[in-house]
Amino acid sequence: MQNKAKVFPVSHIVGFVLSLVMTFAAAWVALKTFYSFNTIMMIIGTLAVLQAALQLTMFMHMNEGEDGRTQTINVVYGIFVAIVIVAGTVWVMSIGMHTHH
Amino acid sequence: MGIKWNEFFITGDPLILGSQIAILLTMIGIVAGITYLRKWRWLWTEWLTTVDHKRIGIMYIIAAVLMFFRGGMDGLLMKAQTSGPEKEFLTAQHYNEIFTTHGVIMILFMAMPFLIGLMNVVIPLQIGARDVAFPHLNAWSFWLFFSGAMLFNISFVIGGSPDAGWTSYFPLAGKEFSPGIGNNYYAVALQIAGIGTLMSGINFIVTILKMRTKGMTLMKMPMFTWTTLVTSVIIVAAFPIFTVALALMTFDRLYGTHFFTLSGGGMDMLWANLFWLWAHPEVYIVALPAFGIFSEVIATFSRKSLFGYKSMVFSIVGIAVLSMVVWVHHFYTMGASPGVNSFFSITTMLIAVPTGVKIFNWLFTMRKGRIKMTSAMLWALAFVPCFVIGGVTGVMLGMGAADYQYHNTLFLVAHFHYVLIPGVVFAVFAGLYYWWPKMFGHMLNEKLGKWHFWLFVIGFNVTFMPMFFLGLDGAVRRAYTYSEASGFAPLFALSGIGSVVLAAGFAVFCYNIYWSFRYADRNISSDPWDARTLEWATASPVQHYNFAKLPEASSLDAFWYMKKNNEGLTLSDKEIKKIHMPSNSGLPFIMAIVFGVTGFFLVFEWHIAAAIAALGIVGGLIYRSFDYNDGYYVPVEEVQETESAWRNVKGEVNNHVS
Numbered sequence: 001m002q003n004k005a006k007v008f009p010v011s012h013i014v015g016f017v018l019s020l021v022m023t024f025a026a027a028w029v030a031l032k033t034f035y036s037f038n039t040i041m042m043i044i045g046t047l048a049v050l051q052a053a054l055q056l057t058m059f060m061h062m063n064e065g066e067d068g069r070t071q072t073i074n075v076v077y078g079i080f081v082a083i084v085i086v087a088g089t090v091w092v093m094s095i096g097m098h099t100h101h
Numbered sequence: 102m103g104i105k106w107n108e109f110f111i112t113g114d115p116l117i118l119g120s121q122i123a124i125l126l127t128m129i130g131i132v133a134g135i136t137y138l139r140k141w142r143w144l145w146t147e148w149l150t151t152v153d154h155k156r157i158g159i160m161y162i163i164a165a166v167l168m169f170f171r172g173g174m175d176g177l178l179m180k181a182q183t184s185g186p187e188k189e190f191l192t193a194q195h196y197n198e199i200f201t202t203h204g205v206i207m208i209l210f211m212a213m214p215f216l217i218g219l220m221n222v223v224i225p226l227q228i229g230a231r232d233v234a235f236p237h238l239n240a241w242s243f244w245l246f247f248s249g250a251m252l253f254n255i256s257f258v259i260g261g262s263p264d265a266g267w268t269s270y271f272p273l274a275g276k277e278f279s280p281g282i283g284n285n286y287y288a289v290a291l292q293i294a295g296i297g298t299l300m301s302g303i304n305f306i307v308t309i310l311k312m313r314t315k316g317m318t319l320m321k322m323p324m325f326t327w328t329t330l331v332t333s334v335i336i337v338a339a340f341p342i343f344t345v346a347l348a349l350m351t352f353d354r355l356y357g358t359h360f361f362t363l364s365g366g367g368m369d370m371l372w373a374n375l376f377w378l379w380a381h382p383e384v385y386i387v388a389l390p391a392f393g394i395f396s397e398v399i400a401t402f403s404r405k406s407l408f409g410y411k412s413m414v415f416s417i418v419g420i421a422v423l424s425m426v427v428w429v430h431h432f433y434t435m436g437a438s439p440g441v442n443s444f445f446s447i448t449t450m451l452i453a454v455p456t457g458v459k460i461f462n463w464l465f466t467m468r469k470g471r472i473k474m475t476s477a478m479l480w481a482l483a484f485v486p487c488f489v490i491g492g493v494t495g496v497m498l499g500m501g502a503a504d505y506q507y508h509n510t511l512f513l514v515a516h517f518h519y520v521l522i523p524g525v526v527f528a529v530f531a532g533l534y535y536w537w538p539k540m541f542g543h544m545l546n547e548k549l550g551k552w553h554f555w556l557f558v559i560g561f562n563v564t565f566m567p568m569f570f571l572g573l574d575g576a577v578r579r580a581y582t583y584s585e586a587s588g589f590a591p592l593f594a595l596s597g598i599g600s601v602v603l604a605a606g607f608a609v610f611c612y613n614i615y616w617s618f619r620y621a622d623r624n625i626s627s628d629p630w631d632a633r634t635l636e637w638a639t640a641s642p643v644q645h646y647n648f649a650k651l652p653e654a655s656s657l658d659a660f661w662y663m664k665k666n667n668e669g670l671t672l673s674d675k676e677i678k679k680i681h682m683p684s685n686s687g688l689p690f691i692m693a694i695v696f697g698v699t700g701f702f703l704v705f706e707w708h709i710a711a712a713i714a715a716l717g718i719v720g721g722l723i724y725r726s727f728d729y730n731d732g733y734y735v736p737v738e739e740v741q742e743t744e745s746a747w748r749n750v751k752g753e754v755n756n757h758v759s
Contacts, residue, residue, distance in 0.1 A: 072463070084426055089375070092429055
């Protein structure tokens with residue numbers, strides 16, 4: 001971020017508009033389309049994750065300041081670990097289960 | 102209240118009876134000694150209530166030495182039992198208990214506190230800070246760890262030890278196959294200690310990210326600081342998995358749930374999966390700080406800057422990522438699909454790459470260096486070949502298909518001892534010899550140090566090298582005896598002899614601590630090794646506020662360049678300002694007792710008593726919320742007096758000008 005005060009908060013506006021778009025998109029998919037329940041859940045879940053990432057970067061100053069890069073790396077690492085734990089466990093543990101059922 | 106009172110104290114085994122008497126006598130001796138010397142007040146104000154990171158670090162190290170003794174005794178008992186075929190020194194049950202406590206204690210109550218202790222002492226000094234970010238929390242970390250460790254340790258005299266291995270796999274560790282309370286100790290004590298470790302991780306991340314002195318960017322941090330940062334991140338990522346797994350285990354054992362029992366709709370192997378999701382990163386949690394210690398020691402005693410600093414940083418970060426995706430290699434034989442086993446074989450072998458990079462960096466740091474053969478450096482030198490043996494056998498084990506041959510044999514046991522002893526214990530010894538003058542103001546005796554080194558390293562190799570061959574011949578781990586016809590006897594006997602030499606090495610180390618404490622020269626400068634990093638820019642032992650004036654770092658090896666350019670080594674009176682420091686607090690110590698008592702009741706499944714004791718925990722948290730004490734100021738006069746006392750001594754590189 002430059003020292004010169006930014007009069008027009010571009011990132012906030014973009015973030016706000018994109019958040020609105022994604023929220024309405026989710027509402028539209030859920031209320032106005034006739035996809036299967038699973039498909040709808042997948043779409044709105046994806047939109048939710050995208051919006052969380054968007055808000056972290058646009059509003060919550062995740063990548064700003066002196067620790068911006070560190071914070072981004074930490075968050076990305078945290079997400080990586082969470083995915084590994086959940087998806088990894090499901091993958092590893094589901095294999096043996098097919099033979100039992 | 103299912104406990105039978107006649108089973109409260111373990112009786113009937115002469116070894117345990119001897120220990121009970123010894124413990125009782127030791128406790129009476131300690132209490133009598135402190136009372137006789139009138140040291141209770143001193144103990145309370147200077148140590149039990151301290152929030153000083155250096156003192157907390159020293160307490161961690163003392164606890165770790167004690168636990169090393171305990172875990173080592175377990176090891177010796179096992180070696181005595183297997184030194185000949187069909188020996189009847191220990192029963193099968195007793196042997197099960199001993200290998201379980203040996204594993205848990207050595208990893209969680211020896212390796213971890215040794216390293217966290219050294220981090221506590223060194224990290225704030227190395228980054229030029231006056232304490233960790235949360236000094237009060239730091240005291241909590243220590244006391245919770247200590248509480249958990251003590252709770253776990255009393256298991257063998259009160260109620261019975263856990264006996265399902267340090268991995269405590271279900272279904273064996275479940276209520277059905279381990280009906281006693283032994284495994285409750287495992288579930289509860291490790292939970293309490295784990296809270297402490299998790300808080301340490303958070304504390305060090307914040308300390309290193311937020312409290313570095315002026316000029317010290319991330320890429321100018323000493324390597325030990327880097328490894329501590331990455332270790333702390335792994336702690337925060339991995340320990341919650343163990344917290345959850347232990348909580349599920351506690352529910353299964355105490356409240357009749359079935360997370361890990363197949364018949365109840367649970368999955369027994371899920372325990373193994375969750376356990377190793379934590380325990381594999383745990384290996385790196387103990388190995389990475391050790392690598393940092395070796396980096397400092399090798400750079401200092403080769404009198405060169407660390408070779409390949411950037412590649413070192415990248416390989417540590419790479420290990421942090423890879424360490425999370427290799428856990429299945431601990432249970433290839435569970436029978437997951439070839440796809441799963443192949444994936445984890447590849448990631449496991451990949452992790453040898455960053456580790457190899459580090460080994461070469463250390464070797465190149467030594468190349469053309471003017472190496473000083475101090476005790477600390479000897480440990481670092483011995484580490485390289487021993488650890489390479491451990492690493493290469495690790496790659497052998499890492500191949501899923503081949504692992505079916507090695508799994509559950511002594512080959513595996515030899516492998517992880519070859520990784521953890523050189524990778525952690527050698528590092529801790531190197532670190533202790535290196536930082537001892539910083540902690541206590543005197544060195545450890547070098548001559549005794551060399552005896553310690555040679556006995557320990559030779560003993561280590563003689564103990565564990567035969568186990569590779571025993572394992573390849575088919576000797577299984579965790580078996581309390583073997584037949585004469587198996588032909589294992591000579592190698593087992595050799596291994597047993599090695600363990601005695603190993604123990605002799607440790608005894609020399611303990612004697613060295615005693616000798617140096619009594620007789621070592623106190624007139625050493627604050628920088629006796631001509632070292633490179635900022636912890637040596639202040640007095641030895643370090644004054645409680647660390648730095649009168651915070652040092653500035655303009656490059657890697659900041660202190661080396663301060664000495665070379667003669668910058669920032671002096672302190673003038675007008676630079677001295679009053680210093681803000683945190684106040685002592687008795688709360689962490691008291692809460693450790695409350696946690697310990699609660700845990701003890703939970704272990705015995707006295708739920709009402711446990712619930713009442715747990716109210717004490719809540720009360721402590723409420724009390725803490727209303728604690729408005731935000732520290733005190735060290736007056737200028739006191740700083741002046743302390744600083745001039747050590748700075749203007751002959752041979753001192755730091756000066757005081759007034």
